[in-house]
Amino acid sequence: MLPSLTDEQRLLKESLERFRQQDYAFEKRKTLLARLGAADDPVWAQLAELGWLAATLPEEHGGLGGSHADLALLMEQFGRGLVTSPFVPTVVLGGTILRLAGSAAQQSTILPAVAEGTTRLALAYLEPPGHPDPACVATRARREGDGFVISGEKLAVLYGNVADHLLVSARTSGEVGDGHGISMFLVPADAPGLAVNAYRTHDSGWAADLRLERVQVSADSLVGAMDSGLETLEAALDAGTAAICAEAVGAMWHLHDMTLDYIKMRKQFGATIGSFQAIQHRMVDMYMKCQLAQSMALAGLAALDSSDPIARRRAVSATKVQIGRAARHVGEEAIQLHGGIAMTDDYAAGHYFKRLTMIRLMFGDEDYHLRRYRHSTAD
Amino acid sequence: MDVRERFQTAALRAFREEVRSFVRANLPEDIRRKVAQERMDLPREDQQRWHKILRAKGWACAGWPKEHGGPGFSDDHRYVLERELALGDAPRPMIYGEGMLGPTVMAYGTEAQKRQILPGILEGDVLWCQGFSEPNAGSDLASLQCKAERMGDHYVLNGSKMWTSEGHIADWMFGLFRTDNSGRKQEGITFLMLDLNLPGVTVRPILLFEGTHEVNQVFFDNVCVPVEDRLGDEHKGWAIAKYLLSLERFGTAEVSRSLASLARLKAFVRDQDPFRHAPEQRESTERRIAELEMELEALEITEVRFLFKQDGANEVGPEASMLKVRGTEIQQDIFELTMMCAGGYGLGARRDESAADVAATRRGQDSAYPYFNFRKTAIYAGSNEIQRNIIAKAVLGL
Numbered sequence: 001m002l003p004s005l006t007d008e009q010r011l012l013k014e015s016l017e018r019f020r021q022q023d024y025a026f027e028k029r030k031t032l033l034a035r036l037g038a039a040d041d042p043v044w045a046q047l048a049e050l051g052w053l054a055a056t057l058p059e060e061h062g063g064l065g066g067s068h069a070d071l072a073l074l075m076e077q078f079g080r081g082l083v084t085s086p087f088v089p090t091v092v093l094g095g096t097i098l099r100l101a102g103s104a105a106q107q108s109t110i111l112p113a114v115a116e117g118t119t120r121l122a123l124a125y126l127e128p129p130g131h132p133d134p135a136c137v138a139t140r141a142r143r144e145g146d147g148f149v150i151s152g153e154k155l156a157v158l159y160g161n162v163a164d165h166l167l168v169s170a171r172t173s174g175e176v177g178d179g180h181g182i183s184m185f186l187v188p189a190d191a192p193g194l195a196v197n198a199y200r201t202h203d204s205g206w207a208a209d210l211r212l213e214r215v216q217v218s219a220d221s222l223v224g225a226m227d228s229g230l231e232t233l234e235a236a237l238d239a240g241t242a243a244i245c246a247e248a249v250g251a252m253w254h255l256h257d258m259t260l261d262y263i264k265m266r267k268q269f270g271a272t273i274g275s276f277q278a279i280q281h282r283m284v285d286m287y288m289k290c291q292l293a294q295s296m297a298l299a300g301l302a303a304l305d306s307s308d309p310i311a312r313r314r315a316v317s318a319t320k321v322q323i324g325r326a327a328r329h330v331g332e333e334a335i336q337l338h339g340g341i342a343m344t345d346d347y348a349a350g351h352y353f354k355r356l357t358m359i360r361l362m363f364g365d366e367d368y369h370l371r372r373y374r375h376s377t378a379d
Numbered sequence: 380m381d382v383r384e385r386f387q388t389a390a391l392r393a394f395r396e397e398v399r400s401f402v403r404a405n406l407p408e409d410i411r412r413k414v415a416q417e418r419m420d421l422p423r424e425d426q427q428r429w430h431k432i433l434r435a436k437g438w439a440c441a442g443w444p445k446e447h448g449g450p451g452f453s454d455d456h457r458y459v460l461e462r463e464l465a466l467g468d469a470p471r472p473m474i475y476g477e478g479m480l481g482p483t484v485m486a487y488g489t490e491a492q493k494r495q496i497l498p499g500i501l502e503g504d505v506l507w508c509q510g511f512s513e514p515n516a517g518s519d520l521a522s523l524q525c526k527a528e529r530m531g532d533h534y535v536l537n538g539s540k541m542w543t544s545e546g547h548i549a550d551w552m553f554g555l556f557r558t559d560n561s562g563r564k565q566e567g568i569t570f571l572m573l574d575l576n577l578p579g580v581t582v583r584p585i586l587l588f589e590g591t592h593e594v595n596q597v598f599f600d601n602v603c604v605p606v607e608d609r610l611g612d613e614h615k616g617w618a619i620a621k622y623l624l625s626l627e628r629f630g631t632a633e634v635s636r637s638l639a640s641l642a643r644l645k646a647f648v649r650d651q652d653p654f655r656h657a658p659e660q661r662e663s664t665e666r667r668i669a670e671l672e673m674e675l676e677a678l679e680i681t682e683v684r685f686l687f688k689q690d691g692a693n694e695v696g697p698e699a700s701m702l703k704v705r706g707t708e709i710q711q712d713i714f715e716l717t718m719m720c721a722g723g724y725g726l727g728a729r730r731d732e733s734a735a736d737v738a739a740t741r742r743g744q745d746s747a748y749p750y751f752n753f754r755k756t757a758i759y760a761g762s763n764e765i766q767r768n769i770i771a772k773a774v775l776g777l
Contacts, residue, residue, distance in 0.1 A: 130722035131656040156723035177656060199500045202589070202747050266394050270518035278764065328715070339517055339762060340542050340594075343587050343755050350588025354751065361725050361747075362716070371659050 001076040001249060001294055002069055013073055015050060020081025026348045029082065033204045036084060037162035043085055053087070054352070057095055062112030068301045072246045076297075079250025082203050082352055086120050086159035092243045094121025096236040097167050097184060099205025101224030106186060108307075110165065122163035124210055125153035125233060132364035133372075134233045135179050135273045136170060139212065141170035142231075146216045148172075148183060151280040153211055158362070160208030161198030164189055174229050184229040186221045203355040231309065238316040242300040244322040247376060248359045249297045251352050252290050258349055259286065262338050273337075282337060286330050293326040313376040317369040324366040327356040382683045384388040386459055395459050399623050401468030405432050414468040417640065417714070418750035421470055423506060423548035429470050430503035439560060440477045446500045447485060447493070454687065457629050460683070465635030466642075475545065475629065476498075476507040480553050480572075481522060483623045487570075487611045497571070504605075509538035510554025510565035511620065518765050520555075521564045521617065525599065526609045527556035527571060529613070532606050534558070536579070536599035542759065546582050548593035549575060555616050570616035572608045573579070579603075583684075589751035590728075628686055628695050632706030633756075634679045640713045640749075641672060644720070653720055667716055671709060678705045697773035700766035707756040707763060723744040 005013065022126045023046060024032065029055060035041050047053050056071050057063025071092070078087065095114060098107055098121075113119035125134050139152025145172035150170050166187045174181025187194065193215040198208040224232050260283060273279050300319030331353040335342040342349040364372065386395075395635055410425045433439040441457050442450020452460065472478060472610045484492055499505030516523040525538030540546075540554060559567030575582065579602035585594045611619045630636075643669060648654070654661035682702050685695055718725045724744045757763045771777045 126723045129651065129653045129655060131654065131660075132722065133656065136656045156726050162744075199727045199729045201726045202751070204728075207726055220665075230724050267515075268517065268522070278767075323442070332754065336757055336763075339758050340512075340755075345586035345588050345590070345756065347588070350751075354588065357718075357747065357750070358726055361722060365719050365722065367660050367663055367719070371657070371663075 001072055001246065001297065003298075005073075005361060007162070009069065009073055012055070012070065013077065016052075016073065016077035016081075019046070019050065019301050020077055020083060021082075024081050024083050024139050026082070026351075029084075029351075031085060036204070037086065037159065037206050043176060044117055044120075045082070047085060047087065048115075053117050054090055054115035056230065057093060057111055057115050058099060059061055061107050062115040066244075068304050071243060072298070072301050075243045075246035076250035076253075077134075079247035079252075079355075080254045080346070082251065082254075082355060084203060084355075086162060086206075088120070088240055088243050088247075089158045089163070090119075090121045091122055093123040093236050093240045094163075094165075094167055096239045097223060097232055100235055101184065101225075101229070101232040102186075103220065105220065106223065110186075119164045120162055122157050122160045122166050122167050123236065124157045124160060124168045125237070126157070128155055128157045130155055132368050134237060135177055135267050136228055137169050137171045137182050138176050139168070140183060141172050141183060144170075144216070147216055148185065150187070150212050150215045150217065151240065153209070155209055156207045157210055158201075159195050159206050161206055164198055166194075166210070167223065169229060169233055176228075180332045181194065181227050181264055182229045182233065183226050184223040185217055186223050187215060187217055191215050191217065203358040204351070205358075212217065218327050228332075234309065234313070237363055239304055239314055241320050242297070242304055244359045244362060245300050246297045247294075248323050248327050248356055249290070249294045251356050251359075252293055252330045255330055255349060255352050255356075256286050258352075259334045259337050262341075266339075281368055282333055286333050289326040289329050292322050293330075296322045310376050310378055314373055317373040317376065320364065320368045320369040321373065322371075324360045327360055331356040382680060382687065385457060385683075385687065388455075391455055391459050394456060395463055398460055398463035401436060402469055405436075406467060406469050410470060411468045414640075415643065416745060417752070418591075419471075419585060419752065420593045426470055426473055426506070426548075427503045428472060434501070434503060434700060435579060440481060441472070441504065442478070443501070444485075454629075456558075458683075458686070461630045462635045462638075465630070466639050468639065470631070471636075473500075473503070473506060474736060475509050475549070475553075476505065478570050478627050479509065481624050482618060482626050482721045484610065487619055490608065491607070506544045506545065506549045508543050508552050509548035510543055512542045513539065514596075518600045518762055520620075520681050521568070523555055523568065524557050525554075527558050527604070528570055529558065529606075530603075534569075534604045534606065534609070536571075536573070536602040536604060538599055540597045540599075542585070543582075543595045543597045544593055544759075546575070546597050547584060553610070554599065557622055559614050565617040567614050567622075568616040569613050570610040570619045571604050572610060573602065577602050577604070583702065583755060586753065588753070589748055591752060597675065614731050625695075629701070631699070632678055632682050632702035632758075633710055634675065634682055634706065637675050637706070637710050637713055638679075639723060640710065641668065641675065642719070644668060644713060644717045647717070653722060654773055664716070664720060671713055671716065674709050674712075676706075678702065678709060681705075697769050700761075700769045700774075703760065704763045704766045707753075710756065711750070711753050714746070714753055718746045718750045 052074055054063045055066040059065035090190045098111055127138055141148045168185045168187050169182055171181055172183040193213045195211040196208045197208050201207050263279055264272055266273050296319045300316050303312045303315030334349050335353055338349055341347050410429055430439055437450050440449045441452055443459050445451035477500055484496050486618055513523050513525055527534040527536050552575055554572050555568050558569040578599040579597040584592050584595045586592055725747045728746050
């Protein structure tokens, strides 16, 4: 996906390809998914062992200090291999928040454990009725004694049931929709008052709805400055969005390749269906969508390095809109050009399509990001 | 000018009201919920239960003439009935027996076959499935190779049939089998009917990627089918199959079903108000719903124009293929939009069997299922590519 690779990145890419083709081959995936999120999840252990959980984390906290290009490589290959894990919530969302706003103590205790694979994180920001704007926070955190008491409801927290720590957005002042007054808290998964309703997602991952009833946390659970958590939250969500967009590009190219192979092989009416012009043109449209999506994914990832949050927001939202549209087109067309076989559970295409569809629904859909793009201006 | 005015006579208005209140009073709530959740994998027992309720009312097999136990409805009555059943969330008719085989037996069957086959369909006691597609004969159906060898007074079947909807809940299958390979591929095909309990028949489930079990692969290992269970002449099954596939005129565009789905989506947006913090997105969603309504209206009127010709000739030509193409496209778009409106609630793969419908309760948490499941509709029953080929060749002469 990247225009050029360093020697180190080439090695990383090769080991990622080996992993997805051998250890995470589609035939093995079902068995592996049964242990997804378990304490001894073999995939998570392998991601840690191969150094991929550490790859993009800062060197001073046990990471390898990799760039967004390394993140792109990882995500694209995860996409191609349909690798399902809590990588994005733990490393990208959680990692970004702690890196940007975590106290020295929070960083030095949690980030090394993330890099080693012994701690998993989740981000609880979405709330009923499901509007993806992170400023729509009704959950409240009130100061009581030395700490805070948090009450509220969180929705569709990705891997919220397998995380050791939850990063929870809560309102310390203001009203739903206000940008100011949001604070981030680091809440241990076993905190009293925290109820977790877990369920599988359509892409075979995990999510959980959370109810926080007077969850008490200490003062040092606050992540970053009081009332000013939104900026960090937005930065983390942008990183997560750019990451899943890169993943989507990998998944789309994989569907493209599968479909191309299939139409070259499948014969009807005495010819391969790929010899029919109507099919050829549709295959070309899929190809063009993949190329354009790849371009936007690169732009989205590059924008994460921008010091200008408005420029970053615009670039990431533009990426999410176009990736979402391309994901729909490529996913639906891959199914249709295959025909019945792609509707089946034993065939990989439908599972890629489901993952792409979940990516569309995550962190705001096309409609939301179109609006966000329009409103992200300097004035 | 509005061709739909024909359904506004006093008699049809009264009939519409009658159907509406009948459905409201008699459709079991557990069945209604499954239909309102856009499920097409209704268990055998549900389908039979509803069929028998309709049968008791005299409305089962709505397209059948009185002499075979049907209501002998006019086409207008059939149209109104189909609409009201769909709007009331009643199950689709058991199409393979009632819609396909029954009328084909009326046209091609011997008197003995009519006596043997039709009552089981009419009473809802015998469920049928269709054995047409094969692993290597999908869009190119005539290339089918599942073999039936004539051995005295029976045929011996070997091979397999693919994508057999409801094969796991059906009692009997009708299908196309290769009896001769020497001529054109459309020749040498024979139409046979067989009991799925015969020795040598194996029904293997095929799960769809969203988890439902609707289709199967059916294997035949030296299955003996008596010659009297052949419909029409030996080697002449292709023409019968073409006749059978041309029969279903009412509801193929799923206009009524889409109207019901759109109504559910509108109720969801109104009642759950998922955009209460995002007026701009509510606006854009309402625009998209309005667009879908208009597209559906264009299809609805087109369907009426095609079904009810001015000259009274109620023969639908190959142009009807566009009803299937647009019908499935619009339906898929409705489910896509419903899923997007559910947002984060759409992520969970959890069905709530007790929910009143797919969208209106628990904030659309089931709404991705129909989006995934209904991808099949553009593939099955003659893929939309094949339908476009039909229009290109048979309508446009290309």
